[in-house]
Amino acid sequence: MSELPGSSKPVTTIGDLSKYDDTSVTIRGWVYNKRSSGKIHFILVRDGSGIAQCVVVKSQVSPEVFGAFDLLSQESSLTVTGKVHKDDRAPGGYEIQVEDLAIVHVAKDYPITPKEHGTEFLMDHRHLWLRSARQHAILKIRHRIIKAVRDFFDGKGFTLVDSPILTPASVEGTSTLFETEYFDLGKAYLTQSGQLYAEASAMAMGKVYCFGPTFRAEKSKTRRHLTEFWMVEPEVAWANLNDNMDLAEEFIEYVVQTVLGNSAEELKLLERDVTKLQTVKRPFPRLHYDEAVEILKKNGVDFQYGNDLGAADETIISQQYDRPVMVHHYPAACKAFYMKRDPEREDLTLSVDVLAPEGYGEIIGGSQREDDYDTLLKRLEEFNLPREPFEWYLDLRRYGSVPHSGFGLGIERTVAWICGIEHVRETIPFARMIYRNTP
Ligand code: 4AD
Ligand code: MG
Numbered sequence: 206m207s208e209l210p211g212s213s214k215p216v217t218t219i220g221d222l223s224k225y226d227d228t229s230v231t232i233r234g235w236v237y238n239k240r241s242s243g244k245i246h247f248i249l250v251r252d253g254s255g256i257a258q259c260v261v262v263k264s265q266v267s268p269e270v271f272g273a274f275d276l277l278s279q280e281s282s283l284t285v286t287g288k289v290h291k292d293d294r295a296p297g298g299y300e301i302q303v304e305d306l307a308i309v310h311v312a313k314d315y316p317i318t319p320k321e322h323g324t325e326f327l328m329d330h331r332h333l334w335l336r337s338a339r340q341h342a343i344l345k346i347r348h349r350i351i352k353a354v355r356d357f358f359d360g361k362g363f364t365l366v367d368s369p370i371l372t373p374a375s376v377e378g379t380s381t382l383f384e385t386e387y388f389d390l391g392k393a394y395l396t397q398s399g400q401l402y403a404e405a406s407a408m409a410m411g412k413v414y415c416f417g418p419t420f421r422a423e424k425s426k427t428r429r430h431l432t433e434f435w436m437v438e439p440e441v442a443w444a445n446l447n448d449n450m451d452l453a454e455e456f457i458e459y460v461v462q463t464v465l466g467n468s469a470e471e472l473k474l475l476e477r478d479v480t481k482l483q484t485v486k487r488p489f490p491r492l493h494y495d496e497a498v499e500i501l502k503k504n505g506v507d508f509q510y511g512n513d514l515g516a517a518d519e520t521i522i523s524q525q526y527d528r529p530v531m532v533h534h535y536p537a538a539c540k541a542f543y544m545k546r547d548p549e550r551e552d553l554t555l556s557v558d559v560l561a562p563e564g565y566g567e568i569i570g571g572s573q574r575e576d577d578y579d580t581l582l583k584r585l586e587e588f589n590l591p592r593e594p595f596e597w598y599l600d601l602r603r604y605g606s607v608p609h610s611g612f613g614l615g616i617e618r619t620v621a622w623i624c625g626i627e628h629v630r631e632t633i634p635f636a637r638m639i640y641r642n643t644p
Contacts, residue, residue: 214229214230214231214286215228215230215231216230216231216232216233217230217231217232218232218252218253218254218255219232219234219250219251219252219254219255219256219257219297219299220254220255221254222255222257222289222297222299222301223291223298223299225289226289226290226291226299227288227289227290228288228289229286229287229288229289229304230286230287230289230301231284231285231286232250232252232257232284232285232301233252233282233283233284233285233309234250234251234252234253234257234282234283234285235250235251235252235280235281235282235283235312235336236248236249236250236277236278236279236280236281236282236283236312237249237250237251237256237279238279238319239274239277239279241274244262244263244264245260245261245262245263246260246261246271246274247259247260247261248261248274248277248285248303249296250283250285250301251336253341255297256296256297256338257295257296257297257299257300257301258292258295258296258297258300258301259285259287259300259301259303259306260287260300260301260302260303261274261303261306262302262303265302265303265304266303266304266305267305270303270305270306273306273308276308276311277308277311278311278312278313278314278315279312279315279318280312280315280333280336281308281309281310281311281312282308282309282310282312283306283307283308283309284306284307284309285301285303285305285306286303286304286305286306287301287302287303287304287305288301288302288304289301290302315333316330316333317330317333317334317336317337324630328630328636328641329643329644330644331634331635331636331644332635332644335634338474339474339475340631342470342471342472342474342475342624343471343475343620343624343626343631343632344634345468345471346464346468346471346472346475346620346623346624347616347620347632347633349463349464349467349468349471350460350464350616350619350620350623351435351616353459353460353463353464354416354437354456354460354614354616355416356463357456357459357460358412358414358437358439358456361412362411362412363412363413363414363439364406364410364412364413364414365413365414365415365416366402366403366406366409366410366413366414366415367399367415367416367417368396368399368400368401368402368403368406368415368417368438369396369399369402370395370396370417370418370420371385371387371393371394371395371396372393372394372395372396373390373392373393373394373594374394374590374591374594374595375394375397375590376396376397376398376400376401376541376543377397377398377421377541378397378541379590380422381397381421381422381423382394382395382397382422383395383420383422383432395420396419396420397419397420397421398419398436398438398613399415399417399419399436399438400415400438400440400543400611400613401543401598402415403415403438403439403440403611404440404574404598404601404609404611405597405598405601406440407440407441407442407609407611408442408601408605408607408609411441411442412439412440412441412442413439413440414437414438414439414440415437415438415440416435416436416437416438417435417436418433418434418435418436419433419434419435419436419613420432420433421434423639424639425639426638426639426640427516428621428627428628428629429516429565429566429618429621429629430629430638430639431617431629431630431633431636431637431638432637432638432639433633433637434615434616434617434629434633435615435616435617435633436613436614436615436616437613437614437616438611438612438613438614439452439456439611439612440609440610440611441609441610441611442607442609443607443608443609444573444608444609444610444611445555445573445608445610446533446555446556446557446572446573446610448610449557449571449572449573449610449611449612450491450531450533450557452612453531453557453559453569453571453612454487454488454489454529454531454559455487456614457485457489457529457559457568457569457614458485458486458487460619460623461482461485461623462485462486464482464623465479465482465483472624475624475625475626476625477623477624477625478625481527481562481563481625482623484527484528485528485529486528489526489528489529489530489531489559490525490526490528490530490531491530491531491533492522492530492531492532492533493532493533493534494532494533494534494535494536494553495534497514497518497522497532498510500521500522500525501518501521501522504521506518506521510536511536511538511539511552512536512539513535513539513540514532514558514567516566519560519564519566519567520564520566522560523560523561523562523563523564523565523566524562524564526562527562528562529559529560529561529562529568530559530560530562531557531558531559531560532557532558532560533555533556533557533558534547534550534553534554534555534556535553535554535556535558536552536553536554537551537552537553537554538552540554540556540572541572542575542584542585542587542588542590543572543574543575543581543584544556544572544573544574544575545572545573545574545575545576546575546580554572555572555573555610556570556571556572556573557569557570557571557572557612558570558571559612559614561618561619561622562622563622563625565618565621565622566618567618568614568615568618568619568622569612569613569614569615570612570613571610571611571612571613572610572611572612573608573609573610574609574610574611575602576602576606576607576608576609577602577606578599578602578603578606581598581599581602582599616632616633617629617632617633618632620632620633
């Protein structure tokens, strides 16, 4: 048995085994599972790029190599050298006929076993849970979604300009701010959204997006709320509400179709019904808030006109369609200070929320922005916001103000929808929620 990872053979990843059919290679990974028929041992090895079945035949290896099988507990790390064989029955389509193997580290009593564990137990062991096939697939899809997000905006002439995380003021209401002492300057807040700074960037670059973590001290313990989540926020100079909706639907179609085209294997592992994603094509239905309220009333909901749509309301509305629906013109009373009002209906905003199908609810919130200096000043007062930390923001309305619009897409809710999973806690590597900030 080798002391060191077999160096005489090419070292490869399991994902690349197809390039080495009928050749001896070395792979490095962790024991996913194992079984034995006495004279033949089967070790399933994972390395992050895939899973390979490694076959150890007693008559073909040294007694040490054959005996090593007994020491190889779940998640022990090892290197395996052997000949690659195409085998359609093997997971991943390739099998390794073991010639040599080296144990790197024996894992003692790995806490996550193939038996069922409760969610809290798994969340407590999130740092290990990430190794399981399902979590691996979700993270792969999350990565694919983020790449599609970037490719989409980069391909349309947007410039990535990131916004700060430590900020002097709120964006989305003062009730969900995380605050911290900031040296001699008083309080600073973890940003709820990069939008206000993206507006400044849009005035410099035309079309921008920012993409980073955002924070809400949400007291909500629901399947769609995190206290730390990632948001991508495009902002476009000269764009109105309609342009904003055109961009949002093209964007979502692109992201979903790109994931369908590239992540078939992961979606299959998650048992996602992809027919529900194939229909995500433009145009998306566009519903005025008033029409949305009509739908709720027809469905027997006792809905108070002027209220925001709750999760249950969103589900009823989105159930009418086989693709995301865009609800626009929400009442000002339930939206943020920066939203421009409808000139014909001062009580309504030029806002849009995109609701994902299958009960996933709001994944995008956006609007045309108030671009008039006096009106914006009035709004700050109406919302009881201090003027001083917003002086720079008012400057954007003092110096060459133009109509502009943008939106924010929450990555975790999007991952939950595309993966078809119940709760956002599984869509981010290490979830932060009202009752959890570990591991
Ligand atoms: O609707 P929201 O609050 O909009 C904004 O923050 C705007 N400033 C964005 C903009 O116009 N640039 O949030 C946007 C999206 C939501 O639709 C949702 O997908 C996600 O961010 N989101 C959350 N995701 C997880 N947990 C939370 N607590 C979330 N709050 C919002
Ligand atoms: Mg919203």
